[in-house]
Amino acid sequence: MFRVIKADIGRFSSDGRNRLRTLLAALLSQGFQAVLTYRFFNWLRRCGIPGQPLRFFCERFIEITCGISIPAACRIGPGFRIHHFGGIIFHPTAAIGSNFTCYHGVTIGDRGGHGRAATLGDNVVAGAGAKIIGEIMIGNNVLIGANAVVNKDVPDNTVVVGSPARYLPRKDSDIMDTQKFTIAPPIRIADFRGTYKGGGGPDKTVLNSAYLHDAEVVDVRVVYIRDPRDNQFQIGDRARQMGLNYTEFEDRSFFDWRCVRQMAAFMRREKIQVLHSHDDKTSLYGFFIKLLVPSLKIIFTVHLHTPVERSGYRSLLAYIKAKSRRRAVIWLIKRYMPPVMAVSDHTRMTLAADGVALDKTIALRNCIDISVWQKPAGKPVLRDELNIPEDTVVVGTVARIANRHKDLPTFYKVAARVCEKQTNVRFVIVGDGHGDTLLQAREQVRQMGLENKLFFTGHRNDLLDIYCSLDLFLMTSTTEGMPNTVLEAMAMEVPVVSTKVAGVPELVGDGVSGILCPIGDVEGLSQAVLELVNDSEKRAAFAKQARLRIEQHFDFSKRVKALENYYLWAANDGHPENLVMDRL
Secondary structure, eight states: OHHHHHHHHHTTSSSSOOOHHHHHHHHTOHHHHHHHHHHHHHHHHHHTOOOTTHHHHHHHHHHHHHOEEOOTTOEEOSOOEEOSOSSEEEOTTOEEOSSOEEOTTOEEEOBTTBSOOOEEOSSOEEOTTOEEESSOEEOSSOEEOTTOEEOSOBOSSEEEETTTTEEEEOOGGGSOOOGGGOOOOOEEEEEEEEOOTTOOHHHHHHHHHHHHSOTTTEEEEEEEEEOTTOTTOOHHHHHHHTTOOEEEEEOOSSSOHHHHHHHHHHHHHTTOOEEEEOSHHHHHHHHHHHHHSTTOEEEEEESOOOOOOGGGOSSHHHHHHHHHHHHHHHHHHTTSOSSEEESSHHHHHHHHHTTOOGGGEEEOOOOBOTTTSOGGGOOOOHHHHHTOOTTSEEEEEEOOTTOGGGOHHHHHHHHHHHHHHOSSEEEEEEOOOSTTHHHHHHHHHHHTTOTTTEEEEESOSOHHHHHHTOSEEEEOOSOOSSOHHHHHHHHTTOOEEEEOOTTHHHHSOBTTTEEEEOTTOHHHHHHHHHHHHTOHHHHHHHHHHHHHHHHHHOBHHHHHHHHHHHHHHHHTTOOGGGOOOOOO
C-alpha cells in the first residue's frame, strides 16, 4: 500500500520526487484525501480485514466534503491523481491502470444499473465532466476530453472528444512523460480451469485467489473452458458477481483445436505473461497454447493425484484408459515450468511415486478466507426446510454425487448403522452430479429404507447457511487432495469425522478437531459418528479447535501472498532453487 501511495504523491511533483512540500501539497488536496481513503480501505479489503463500520463513515464523509465516491472494491493502479474535486463517481467494478488523471465531474459507471464498468489502461486522462459508461476497454495513453461520453472500446494512443464520442489519433506531443512516476506494472496472469455445472473445490480456490490478489502485484484474468451443452454452468455468474475479469471459451470435444487457437489469440491480445493451469484438460491445452505463444510461462497446480490401481475399475478397458491418461498427465507435468504446485504434502508424494522428482514440486496447501467463512455469517436453514426437530443431530456432507471417489455408498451405510442405534440423527448430502445421478442416489437410499432419515438437497450456493445447519461433518472419500469442504466445515466450527485420506490428516487433528478412520471402515466411521452424536461437549470442544486450526495454519490471505511470490518469480524467468515461499 505505501509504495502505491508514494507513487500517488509523486504525481504532485514535476519530477516525481517526494519532498516534504510535495507531501504537504498532497495532504492539502481534497482529491488526494479521497485517494488516501480509498487506498486504505482497499488495502483492508484485500487483506481480508473487516473495515466496517469505519469505512461507511469515512467514505460518506469524503463524499459529503469532497464530492468524490470511490468504492474500496475498485482496482486502481499507482500514480492516481485527482485534479480539482466534486461530482466524481466510480462504479465498484471499475479497473484502472497506472498514472490515471481525473478531473471533476467524471463518472465511470455501468449501463443503467446493469453489467460492469470499464477497464482503463495506463496513462489515461479523463477531462472534466467525462462519462465512461459500460463494460468497455480504454487503452493506454488515452486522453478523454471534457464532457465526452464514451460507451465503446478505445484503442491505445487516442484522443476522445464529443458526445457521442469521436476518436482521433493522439500526437506524440500530446502524450505526457509519465515514466518518472511509474513503478513496476503488475504481472498479467491467466488462471485457467475447466469444469461443469457449479464446479468444485478447485474452482473456489481459483475464484477466491483472483478476488483477493493484490492488483498492484498481479493482474488476473480468470479463464474457463466449458462444454456448450452444459446449460447449468454457473462459474461465469459467480465470477461476475465477484467483480472478476472473466472470460470463457467453448470446448466442444476431447481436443478442440479451435478453442486452443482462440485461447492463444486471447493470450497475445491480453499480453498474458503467466498461464496457470489447474486440471488435466487445461494442462493439455496449456501445452499447445505454449507452442503458439512461446513467450508464455506456464505453471500448474495439481489439486488431485491418486494412484491408478486395477482393483478400482470394473473393466480392463476402463483401467487401461485411466492408466494411459495418468501417464499423459505425468508427461505434461514434466514439461511444465518447475516447480509444480501440489495442494498437500500427500499429493507431492503421489506425484513422486509416479516419477516426478520431489525437487520439481512444492506444497502450497489449500486454504480458506477466514473473514468470510465464520459461523455468525450463516443461518441454520436446513432444519426448517427439512422439518428436522431442534433436538436432532444433523450430520452432513458436501460432495459431487457423480464422483465415485466420494464413496457415498459408504456414507449411506454409516447413516443406516447410526440410525439403527439412534433415532435423533438425520443425514444430509449437499451436491449434484451429471445426468440423473441424483435420482439414482435417491432411489438407492429409498431401497435402504433411509428416505426419511437421509436427505439430498441438490446443488446449493448458500453454503454458509448449509454448514451453519450441521452439527457434524462426515466425509467418506477414498481420494482427495486437500478438500475444501473440510476446510469450510472446520472454519464454520463443525467437528469432522473423515476417512484418513490424502491431505486430510494434515488438516484435521485426530482426537483434537475431529476423528479419522481408515478408508472404507464403515464400522469405525459409524462408531465415531455415534460418539460425537452422544457427546455434545466433545463436539463443542472439537468445533473450537477446528476453527483455531484454520486460523493458525490455513488462512487464505497467506496462501495468496505465497502465490503472488510464485507468479513474480515465474514471470521473471526464475529457477526452482531461487524460489522462496512460506510453507503453509
